[in-house]
Amino acid sequence: MTDTDTETRSVAAGRLFSRPAAVASCAGFVLIGMLQALYGPAVPGLREEFGLSPSGAGLGLSLHFTGGVVGVLAFNAIHSRISNRALLAASYGLMAVGAAGFALAPDWPLALCAAFLGGLGFGGIDYGLNQLFAVGFGDRSTAMLNVLNAHFGIGAVLGPAVVAWLGPGEYAYAFGACAVPAALLIIFGSSGVRTRAVDETPAAVERPLGLPRVLVGFLTLYILNVGVEAGVGGWEPTHLETVGYSAAVAASATSVYWLMMTAGRFLVVPITLRYSPERILTICAAGMTVCLLLARVKEVAPVAYAGVGLFIAPVFPTGLPWLNRALPQAKRAGAWVIAASMAGGVAAPPLLGAGIEASGIHAVPWLLTALSAASLAATVWLIRLTRRNVD
Template structure:
């Protein structure tokens, strides 16, 4: 083990090239895992005799484990070394996926999903945290590339279930478990201890102001992930309601997720020339305008695709901004990542309840109001963390 992999200096790269590639593979894996559960629901219902809502608990257990994984590994971050955190996370995710595939009853399957989610949360938090501070001014670009690979996994996951058939989901989960193991061999290229980020947005805010900044960042993340999940969950229903066929609605939803992946690749070079504040402001403005256009039936499929393109950079671009704005808040990254998971879980039922009071046709307008709140939060954060430094 090289000495600088353990100690090093602030200029020492946090990842070797092979470790960067392995990290991208890791994000493909966690994207695929999250996307496996939905297409497997018909087979789960048949195998275990479940109601639809009960079968959906597999994904809920995954997210609960994810939040727990973020909070647990945040407490261990900086204490036991990055390689051990990531290695343990991959092993937990592999063990949980294998357990889900082989579970003889539903309670054990849910337990295994929770275990896989625990590893998922550790990888999601660990790699986002390291990428947000480990590449200097290139961190925002690298984070967008990393998170784009999550989208690749989310696209491939349902496709794999479709190829093999929902009834063969255990084989897919077992293959996924095995796919985690080669990634462990590349962890040697991860720097074990990294310096804490230093702020370049001027002096660190006072405690009360810092709490306010963190609260607004949390709100931004909860709201934007709520929009992301809300479009993904309700776009097909809305498009069918305004007259599109089920096949067209499903294809349009796939295009939405594809555009989110493409958007993160496209913004990576822009992040080298423009500040996070500028990128997120443009993203939220474009997202709001696109959701308003989605209320026009003939434009809706194209507008939803534009939403995917604009929303893409918000999550990965906001993390380096957060670390610069609140360098003394060590748990800031864990707070917003776990909050974003909670936002994803809450978005479906919350939006569903609001739709019950109004109408499915109001989906894009309801989401546009939420997006406008994201734009307002971004404007406030830009003023509160204003700096004369470049991107």
């Protein structure tokens, strides 16, 4: 049997990815996780290289996230006019150029431009693969989305480890190490992906959104969960030190939190094959809320924060298939949700910081519990809305 025959059979079966393409996609998510995680550890090297203030050095990550939001919305806007392969190849190309440009930039303005370009590619990959995995594996789509996003966590752990091994002053080598595989994935990451754009059938032609409350509900759910995710990651070490833990223990506990997020996405895979996304997300929101309440108790706070990582892990990937099922007529809903989650990741830490300034560090668990409880309420509300619309 020829390769063409195999691809034809895959298309007929509705499969978007060959097995090698699925593996390459997971490698792509390791790469975008690593690239995003490099900016923070590289700050000391950037300050020394370009003579920057701490806030100036932080602009690199800000431009990366800005490019990510623009990339999600831009690639979503043109996805119906280009193939899946073209979308992925262009995204990997932008990421390769951005990472290489950041590594080689002779001055800070050019480095910021490169960070924005890399962010555009990051957004294209984040949107493209999440969207394609959400519809490309049938009943296994929820499980495969969790596997895909777990690889992002692997990259997020690897990035700081690489900078720590090389030293902050050698950050350019770390960014260059991202550029090379990104360039290779231009070919290997897009071949084996069905070229026809998703949902070209007449039934999926975009119409005015008939269920705006459902979309608002999903946007709210994702923004709240990203707020909890970024809030724990940003403020857990400060809170633990304030209640009496050493800086080393606090930093280690935060690393465990991120590792639990990665592990949780792998662990939930068999569960997604038996239970609906709605049930899983309800349990996750309730578990997060209980763990954050327990984080008020000094003796169990590090374990409680690790529990938050475990429960929050499945939320982002598990919610996307539910979204596509609830709003099949709104092709852009997934892009708006992904973009909102990125924007929430940028806005949540400073907003929480303002609340902490007003209430004190000891209020961290209370503030995060409020966000988590609101997430639980949004999940229950969404279940009622989507069931009503199905009925």
